[in-house]
Amino acid sequence: MRPSPRSLKLGWLSPAIGNAGSDHQPIAAYQDRHILPTALPHFDSLWLADHFYGFDRKQDPFLEAWTTLTWLAARHENVMLCHHVLGHGYRPPALTAKMAATLQHLSGGRFILGIGAGWRAEEYAAYGYPFPSTPVRMAQLEELVQICRLMWTQAEPTFSGTYFQIDGADAPPLPDPVPPVCIGSAGEKFGLPLVGRVADIWHAARVGSAEDWTRRLGIVHDSAERAGRDPAAIEVAITLERPLPETDADSAALLDELAGLPERGIHHAVMDFGHPTSTEPVLRFAEQVVAEL
Template structure:
């Protein structure tokens, strides 16, 4: 099978939910002990979703994303760390900036701020958070990113926007490496132009036709060019929910699929394998999928 020469990056998404398939134990806790020590030496990044409760039953365990990623950062020191992705409305902007600066310092510069405009209205309402229309949420997101970058780089930052403001919101110690910003978005009118203007990485929808993908990527690149940015500087990632390979044929199909994504400009694939109970297919994926795509 043909493989292009550009190496892919690989992310591992660890589910923070616990349900009947995991004996109601958060999967990330099990993976931390039994899976991640074997898996992560082969992966570039570790990702966690940001929600407060699950999608089947509210009583299912569901770990908070910042706390869990910080816990995993201390236990696995060889990967980038990113949320998939934070809903900016769940935390005040200055608090988000301060937490990010702290985790960046403690992790030795491995943190990526994965963030989006939020979408789960019932969760916002349940926690007493406002849930404005999409145009407002994305305008807020742009101000959140601006505040974060000021607080990561200035000793006495101030900002006065339409939605948020800070006045001397210091966040010492300032990180030596400013966290990259990964924005998850798919809307062609508001979200994708925002990605092109301000994001370092785009976590893109993986669904749709090749024509859909080319159009969305074109919107991002056009917006970047109009903002005076190099479109090629925006790293493109997609998230794929797939089972781990059980056979050589399974691996070949995954190589072909991921190579096709790479051919469309994707540089970072985030894999959601669910709840694997054995490391054997993990090693198969590393040897038969990751290795040839990195060759």
């Protein structure tokens, strides 16, 4: 991530969806014009979800994630960029690797590949994409990460896995630096061990109870050690869905919550503030929370 004096780095999640609260207009497009120029100077990263249509209503708009993040990358130049997170089955692995290499080049090295095994089965079915079992999707995701790293670092890379193959799949210009891989997963049987084996960043979604958190983080770390990796090298991100502060008391509560995250081994807090229509609470958050962090 972009260097930060804070022990906790902050991400801004911009909703790609348009719903009743935004008069069915994509929130990310509104934020691009009215909110992000004020907000992003106070954040380390910008995140965008990967779906094709709405949740409350299928007809609610949902901006395609790669196109939108590329648009935002060109308009907001000083933040890292990450999807929240890509469903790997929506795009072939070699295409994902090539798109990532391209965005890394165009953004000046600001891209993080945020990706997961996917979960919205009805969306896969609607678009005609296979949606195999969880163990298969996780194994496919692991092969995808291998393919990406080969295509990002080698000329004429080849790979022959159980599910995917490439043969001389060059992806010039090779990305410099190689994008970190952020895997979003919560499953203790397949997902968290995969994070420990291959991820640079774990998007853990939630924290939960102290006991639950310690157990899940332990699974990641144990898997990393078995793979010969340093568990401390895996950064941890969570998402917090909170309203922006309207009062000093609101700011104090947010500050207290965020300030305690590094003690739990969390490096990134991705903030989902929904659909703010004024920059006043954004500036309050920057002055009373970010500055204090």
